[in-house]
Amino acid sequence: MESLQSHRVEMISIAVALVAIGAGTAFYFYITKKPKGILKFSNLSAVWLILLQKEKNSFVGIGCLDPDNFKEYKLVKRTELSHNVAKFKFALPTPNSVLGLPIGQHMSCRGKDSVGEEVVKPYTPTTLDSDIGYFELVIKMYPQGRMSHHFREMREGDYMAVKGPKGRFKYQPNQVRAFGMIAGGTGITPMFQEEIDNLATIFPSQFNIYYVLNQILRCGPPPMNKAMAAHLNDLGYTSQMQFQF
Numbered sequence: 703m704e705s706l707q708s709h710r711v712e713m714i715s716i717a718v719a720l721v722a723i724g725a726g727t728a729f730y731f732y733i734t735k736k737p738k739g740i741l742k743f744s745n746l747s748a749v750w751l752i753l754l755q756k757e758k759n760s761f762v763g764i765g766c767l768d769p770d771n772f773k774e775y776k777l778v779k780r781t782e783l784s785h786n787v788a789k790f791k792f793a794l795p796t797p798n799s800v801l802g803l804p805i806g807q808h809m810s811c812r813g814k815d816s817v818g819e820e821v822v823k824p825y826t827p828t829t830l831d832s833d834i835g836y837f838e839l840v841i842k843m844y845p846q847g848r849m850s851h852h853f854r855e856m857r858e859g860d861y862m863a864v865k866g867p868k869g870r871f872k873y874q875p876n877q878v879r880a881f882g883m884i885a886g887g888t889g890i891t892p893m894f895q896e897e898i899d900n901l902a903t904i905f906p907s908q909f910n911i912y913y914v915l916n917q918i919l920r921c922g923p924p925p926m927n928k929a930m931a932a933h934l935n936d937l938g939y940t941s942q943m944q945f946q947f
């Protein structure tokens with residue numbers, strides 16, 4: 703009888719805890735109007751832990767990264783984005799694992815260069831801790847680059863040694879009224895390109911994005927080319943920055 707009662711109390715406690723977690727999560731997504739608001743129930747506990755992390759803006763010990771030791775992560779998907787840029791998707795230890803990288807920080811990746819020597823370079827994932835079970839890197843591979851060689855040779859199923867978080871930039875919620883971000887090339891990665899595009903769509907009066915080009919290719923009828931060349935000159939694009947087919 704006593705054990706039946708304690709079992710019932712236990713069941714009620716679990717039910718109350720589940721309702722509280724569910725309501726809290728729903729409330730969070732309601733107040734933040736998060737675009738990616740649809741979550742699998744199995745991911746709920748991990749999301750809840752992320753909320754704690756976001757609230758305290760400090761890492762509460764649930765992430766996978768180790769600041770002192772390199773840990774290995776499996777490359778599960780490689781997507782070529784251009785002739786020298788690829789997206790690398792790495793699996794975290796479990797489908798519910800969280801990387802644990804505060805916004806604005808980066809991590810060290812270790813590999814081997816073309817002569818087999820060890821090389822360590824910093825990289826910023828394009829994913830956030832709200833992306834559960836994996837993280838992604840967008841890498842530009844330079845012909846002579848030492849770490850570029852390692853990434854160029856990486857195939858699905860290979861492992862990458864990663865250590866972190868690292869970095870001096872520590873974002874505090876409401877720390878400033880507005881941020882200005884200037885990014886060139888792969889410097890876009892810490893700005894989370896997909897996220898900022900989303901922000902610009904959701905908050906058009908608060909958020910503007912300007913993509914700046916350093917080379918313009920022009921192709922069309924002569925009057926169009928002439929007019930466009932004049933406009934581009936006015937905007938400060940020198941003739942070396944313009945290419946006419």
Ligand SMILES: Cc1cc2nc3c(=O)[nH]c(=O)nc-3n(C[C@H](O)[C@H](O)[C@H](O)COP(=O)(O)OP(=O)(O)OC[C@H]3O[C@@H](n4cnc5c(N)ncnc54)[C@H](O)[C@@H]3O)c2cc1C
Nearest residue numbers: 808823824825826840841842844846847848849850888891
């Ligand atoms: C905080 C931080 C985050 C970063 N995040 C990313 C990221 O997410 N994705 C990413 O691709 N890179 C990122 N980088 C750059 C990255 O750390 C390496 O510098 C880059 O991958 C080149 O390393 P490498 O060993 O291949 O080249 P190296 O062996 O260091 O350089 C060899 C040659 O490659 C060329 N080269 C190297 N870097 C550049 C460059 N930036 N511009 C033009 N030519 C260059 C030069 O010709 C150079 O002589 C980040 C850097 C920092 C500081």
